[in-house]
Amino acid sequence: MTTATDALMPYDEVLERFDPVLGLEVHVELGTATKMFCGCPTAFGAPPNTQVCPTCLGLPGSLPVVNGVAVESAVRIGLALNCTIVDWCRFARKNYFYPDIPKNFQISQYDEPIAVDGRFDIELEDGATFRVRIERAHMEEDTGKSLHVGGSTGRIHGAEYSLLDYNRAGVPLIEIVTKPITGTGARAPEVARVYVAALRDVLRGLGVSDVRMDQGSLRCDANVSLMPKGATEFGTRTETKNVNSLRSVERAVRHEMQRQAAVLAAGGTVVQETRHFDENTGFTRPGRVKETAEDYRYFPEPDLVPVAPDTEWVIGLRKALPEPPAERRRRVQTDWDLSDLELRDMVNAGALDLITATVDAGAPAAQARSWWMSYLSQEANTRGIELAELPITPVEVARVVALVAEGGLTNNLARQVVDGVLAGEGTPDEVVESRGLAVVSDDSSLVAAVDEALAAQPDVVEKVRGGKVAAAGAIVGAVMKATGGKADAKRVRELVLERCAQ
Amino acid sequence: MNTISRDEVAHLARLARLAVTEDELDTFAAQLDVILASVARVGEVAADDIPPTSHAVPLTNVFRADEVRPGLTQQQALSGAPATEDGRFKVPQILGGDE
Numbered sequence A: 001m002t003t004a005t006d007a008l009m010p011y012d013e014v015l016e017r018f019d020p021v022l023g024l025e026v027h028v029e030l031g032t033a034t035k036m037f038c039g040c041p042t043a044f045g046a047p048p049n050t051q052v053c054p055t056c057l058g059l060p061g062s063l064p065v066v067n068g069v070a071v072e073s074a075v076r077i078g079l080a081l082n083c084t085i086v087d088w089c090r091f092a093r094k095n096y097f098y099p100d101i102p103k104n105f106q107i108s109q110y111d112e113p114i115a116v117d118g119r120f121d122i123e124l125e126d127g128a129t130f131r132v133r134i135e136r137a138h139m140e141e142d143t144g145k146s147l148h149v150g151g152s153t154g155r156i157h158g159a160e161y162s163l164l165d166y167n168r169a170g171v172p173l174i175e176i177v178t179k180p181i182t183g184t185g186a187r188a189p190e191v192a193r194v195y196v197a198a199l200r201d202v203l204r205g206l207g208v209s210d211v212r213m214d215q216g217s218l219r220c221d222a223n224v225s226l227m228p229k230g231a232t233e234f235g236t237r238t239e240t241k242n243v244n245s246l247r248s249v250e251r252a253v254r255h256e257m258q259r260q261a262a263v264l265a266a267g268g269t270v271v272q273e274t275r276h277f278d279e280n281t282g283f284t285r286p287g288r289v290k291e292t293a294e295d296y297r298y299f300p301e302p303d304l305v306p307v308a309p310d311t312e313w314v315i316g317l318r319k320a321l322p323e324p325p326a327e328r329r330r331r332v333q334t335d336w337d338l339s340d341l342e343l344r345d346m347v348n349a350g351a352l353d354l355i356t357a358t359v360d361a362g363a364p365a366a367q368a369r370s371w372w373m374s375y376l377s378q379e380a381n382t383r384g385i386e387l388a389e390l391p392i393t394p395v396e397v398a399r400v401v402a403l404v405a406e407g408g409l410t411n412n413l414a415r416q417v418v419d420g421v422l423a424g425e426g427t428p429d430e431v432v433e434s435r436g437l438a439v440v441s442d443d444s445s446l447v448a449a450v451d452e453a454l455a456a457q458p459d460v461v462e463k464v465r466g467g468k469v470a471a472a473g474a475i476v477g478a479v480m481k482a483t484g485g486k487a488d489a490k491r492v493r494e495l496v497l498e499r500c501a502q
Numbered sequence B: 001m002n003t004i005s006r007d008e009v010a011h012l013a014r015l016a017r018l019a020v021t022e023d024e025l026d027t028f029a030a031q032l033d034v035i036l037a038s039v040a041r042v043g044e045v046a047a048d049d050i051p052p053t054s055h056a057v058p059l060t061n062v063f064r065a066d067e068v069r070p071g072l073t074q075q076q077a078l079s080g081a082p083a084t085e086d087g088r089f090k091v092p093q094i095l096g097g098d099e
Ligand SMILES: [Zn+2]
Pocket: A035, A038, A039, A040, A051, A052, A053, A054, A055, A056, A057, A170, B071
């Protein structure tokens, strides 16, 4: 048995001797309210076996009925990946006896997927575009969750028994399969990571899934094989599962390339198998020997009638697709005149959507960016949450920006208003009202405050009159203090100079 | 004349995680032959102009609204299980050491 001490060939040497071939299978759990074939809820984290019914438990006499929204999501995903949506397809039974699926078969699609022959252009780190061709996207149902108890490691080998929770069984899944990806050379691990990241962005933009890799709503299986330089036939591939982060996708591909190269260089053969990625060590270890497609004895699902997407409906869904993330980023970069670095910072901070929404709500781009990228980013950092999780909306930020532009708030007051909104005190206007934060714009009360300050500091008045205009700052400061920061400092300064000149 | 071999029965038994004795391999091979031969008779009446079909009714697009419907409680779900633990179904070790 192979262990975590697998020999690895240095990466540079791998590339001198072999060409990698990738195949990526991404499973995305749809964010529908109910499961694929029954009305059970799909919320993550419920107590075990509380979101189940006779259908998803495979009890005798139960029958599946297809979730229409899941079909729509599948079509939209297919369209976003430039696939052809077939005009007729069926579900199929994939038969296997493993307790993660209580029916002893998974309802999937086999030779008649709903979406085929797509292409997806991804942008690598240096800005180069790489085209990934999509083989298919098909609908299926998720499996239950197994917990293996006993044995030395708690892993599946040596487990004494397993505990099953079927809350996840039947949750709608879309499996997106690439055609073999060749020609990446040294960049294979990067291509794999960028592909999954770009796919995640597209799926998020479609609003079909929450695409949380950490919660398993987006999962990647990485098929890797090596061809000796000059060979024309693909080598034997392995399929690495359990890859739960973008970084892991990259590490797993790189590791498999190095491991397989060492096996081949030593005169061995790569075993076609499923391997599991270990997040801690970065190594892969063998899982069960894969059953062949024949072993699954696929056949058309007799309990479900075919799906025949209406052409007009598909055309309508295509027209309603959101702007692809990559195009949107390029447009935003041009419109707002951003450097590559500025754009990347915004994307990495998860601020792009928030900023564009703030701009859509009427704020100038520069102010919208400034709020989200500095003050609110710091606030999110302090709280240890994502920017989007802050209890303030883009519309509220736009309102604060508008209040400043109208002269109703100074920048300092604006921050206090935002603090109030974040503290749950209501909308910006409500916070202004309840905290009494409106700018004192009434000249007569300002003049009174200025005169009072001037009277208190006659020496400053002399300095200003003697030409030391900078000395006026002390008076401005005093007035700002007296008005609780609610005065417009620029106006106060004008008034100070006017009064001194008299 | 067996068209299903003992090896194929053994393979199917392994996929189905069933323990089958040597004697049973012969018994089942013979029985599966009869079943397959019976089903194969359908092919005798199928002409070239009859496409393979999986459904007797000419229906497509039977969809359900994405609305939550009441299911089972945990207690109800587990009520038929031979063994449970922590609200979960308890099943024997699944994969042998050789798999
Ligand atoms: Zn159910």
